[in-house]
Amino acid sequence: MSKILEIKDLQRNFSVGGEVVHALKGISFDIMTGEFVTIMGSSGSGKTTLLNILGCLDKPTSGEYFLDGTAINTKSRDELATLRNHKIGFVFQSYNLLPKTSALENVELPLLYNAEISSTERKKRATEALKAVNLSDRMSHTPTQLSGGQQQRVAIARALVNEPVMILADEATGNLDSRTSYEIMALMQDLNINHGKTIVFVTHEPDIATFSSRTIRLKDGQIQADIINQNRQNATDVLAALPSNNE
Amino acid sequence: MNIVNLLRIAFRALQRNKLRAFLTMLGIIIGVAAVIVMVAIGQGSKQSIHDQLANMGSNMITVLPASNISGGVKIAGSSFQTLTEKDIIALKQEGKYISEVSPAVTSRGQSINGAMNWPTTMTGVTPEYLDIRKLTIKSGRSLLPRDVTTSAKVCLIGQTVADNLYPNGENPVGRVIRFGNIPFQIVGLLDEKGFNAFGQDQDDILVAPVSTVQNRILATIYYQYIYASASSEQVTDLATAEVTAILRKSHRLKVSDQNDFTVRTQEQLISTLSATTSLLTILLTVIAGISLVIGGIGIMNIMYVSVTERTREIGLRMSIGAKGKDILMQFLIEAILISLTGGIIGVLLGFISTKMVTLLLNWPTLISESSVILSFIVCALTGIFFGYYPAQKASRLDPIDALRYE
Numbered sequence: 203m204s205k206i207l208e209i210k211d212l213q214r215n216f217s218v219g220g221e222v223v224h225a226l227k228g229i230s231f232d233i234m235t236g237e238f239v240t241i242m243g244s245s246g247s248g249k250t251t252l253l254n255i256l257g258c259l260d261k262p263t264s265g266e267y268f269l270d271g272t273a274i275n276t277k278s279r280d281e282l283a284t285l286r287n288h289k290i291g292f293v294f295q296s297y298n299l300l301p302k303t304s305a306l307e308n309v310e311l312p313l314l315y316n317a318e319i320s321s322t323e324r325k326k327r328a329t330e331a332l333k334a335v336n337l338s339d340r341m342s343h344t345p346t347q348l349s350g351g352q353q354q355r356v357a358i359a360r361a362l363v364n365e366p367v368m369i370l371a372d373e374a375t376g377n378l379d380s381r382t383s384y385e386i387m388a389l390m391q392d393l394n395i396n397h398g399k400t401i402v403f404v405t406h407e408p409d410i411a412t413f414s415s416r417t418i419r420l421k422d423g424q425i426q427a428d429i430i431n432q433n434r435q436n437a438t439d440v441l442a443a444l445p446s447n448n449e
Numbered sequence: 450m451n452i453v454n455l456l457r458i459a460f461r462a463l464q465r466n467k468l469r470a471f472l473t474m475l476g477i478i479i480g481v482a483a484v485i486v487m488v489a490i491g492q493g494s495k496q497s498i499h500d501q502l503a504n505m506g507s508n509m510i511t512v513l514p515a516s517n518i519s520g521g522v523k524i525a526g527s528s529f530q531t532l533t534e535k536d537i538i539a540l541k542q543e544g545k546y547i548s549e550v551s552p553a554v555t556s557r558g559q560s561i562n563g564a565m566n567w568p569t570t571m572t573g574v575t576p577e578y579l580d581i582r583k584l585t586i587k588s589g590r591s592l593l594p595r596d597v598t599t600s601a602k603v604c605l606i607g608q609t610v611a612d613n614l615y616p617n618g619e620n621p622v623g624r625v626i627r628f629g630n631i632p633f634q635i636v637g638l639l640d641e642k643g644f645n646a647f648g649q650d651q652d653d654i655l656v657a658p659v660s661t662v663q664n665r666i667l668a669t670i671y672y673q674y675i676y677a678s679a680s681s682e683q684v685t686d687l688a689t690a691e692v693t694a695i696l697r698k699s700h701r702l703k704v705s706d707q708n709d710f711t712v713r714t715q716e717q718l719i720s721t722l723s724a725t726t727s728l729l730t731i732l733l734t735v736i737a738g739i740s741l742v743i744g745g746i747g748i749m750n751i752m753y754v755s756v757t758e759r760t761r762e763i764g765l766r767m768s769i770g771a772k773g774k775d776i777l778m779q780f781l782i783e784a785i786l787i788s789l790t791g792g793i794i795g796v797l798l799g800f801i802s803t804k805m806v807t808l809l810l811n812w813p814t815l816i817s818e819s820s821v822i823l824s825f826i827v828c829a830l831t832g833i834f835f836g837y838y839p840a841q842k843a844s845r846l847d848p849i850d851a852l853r854y855e
Contacts, residue, residue, distance in 0.1 A: 254849050259767075259848050259849050283770050283773075284770065287770020288770070292768050298761060302466075303461065311769060312769040312770055314457065315454070315769065315772075316770065317451045
């Protein structure tokens, strides 16, 4: 297994009203291809800051970050955009789908910003990505015609479509009820185990972390714990064990 | 990022907000349509005045003998004999800004065909006169240079004279009438011109070779008028100055001498009328242009609101790989698409409205290509100009802040 992500002594300072706030105080870890890592921590722990840096949306004040062998510290704003386009698939808490736009077009979106991909290729890959999240029959639906869980699956398909080296999920189950959350986690596990996708999942819900293979716990800008999960739960089984939905 | 994808993105973004896009366009649509209609009305009235004058021969320069003082008594110009064949030759040889020259002598008299008779004026000219005065032949032939050299007893007849001499509608061409006791064969019938701006009947004329009238009727070697036409309306002033200079030289006038002739053009009349209509056109265009600018401000306004409203969308686009310039281009293209689509609809509306003005109000209109092209260019520029700042604002957003914008 190769290193997909490598960070060394990562620090991030913000100056707020003349005072320097140390959001990250020297963090180092590696993530291997095929890992499913949850990053946990309470609010103020620095996990959002870490996520922004991992997602190439922000740069560290000091320390090094290699994504798939590329050092991002020296990259310009535009180069980071290209890096995000090619290497990262984002899944957000609030889905961030374009309104009044079909699921298929939403999924196509990242490929529109990649000039190398033809329109036929784009359509083909978007269709496949939607198939991978079991939404083949909802391709022409707009977000308002989809449930929360379905919208999040469209967002996951959008994160998959550019074949990223890493999927970065930010509280991706935060807006969903527990049953739907488990459905999403089952999908994530499927992508991780059966398709070998590397997933980094930021959450503050401890039970979500039990589905991942490794958990990094942050506190006050430092790593508090970095544990390999021995008894990883299977989300499909948990879902089956839930009382049937009679709503 | 290729331009096709950018267009697709911008187009889809507009599609999502059809009503808003249309309302934004409305300012541009009305602005462009207004410009086209206003300019068409202005140009139309200008053209119609111009046409009326051109019908009289808008490039025409008339030379008359000047009034002069002889022994303290002012003598009417027409009785003063200064214009000769030498002047015609000089004008023909040296004139650079004049295309045609013709001398003219006139004689009033009674035209007679058997029992019918009619008082009219016979004008003796050379064939160029017909071009200068924009006279055309309805049937028969025109005057020929040969008619002038041989002092031929031929003439062209105006419709009014023909109607009076041939009340039963016979074709006058080929027949012989008498004028000043000389038989003239009618060789051609002139097209009708109607009354001129001063109420004169332009069809009450006989046109004959100048030599015929000079030799056989008036017994003179002098001309009463010289008509010339400037090679174009624009050079009328130059042509006037040139005619003056040539004639002064030909008449051997000293620098201190006054002109013994007068040069007149219709230029003054035309320029007064043109100035009025031009002012009208400018005024209308400015008003219409203001509405176009207001349309542009409308675009800017909506684009600003749109950028704020779509902050999260911009954040998302950036997070999945849109560069700042992709966002800039997207919003700029949206603005340009709005203004150009508005422009196209505006042009169509302008055309339709112009036709309506002509049909319903009976006003003369003339859609000028330049107004269409100009308003279209203004549209595109409006889109770029008023779309740029909102687009730039969008492109400079920080993706992290934009994604979390509530």
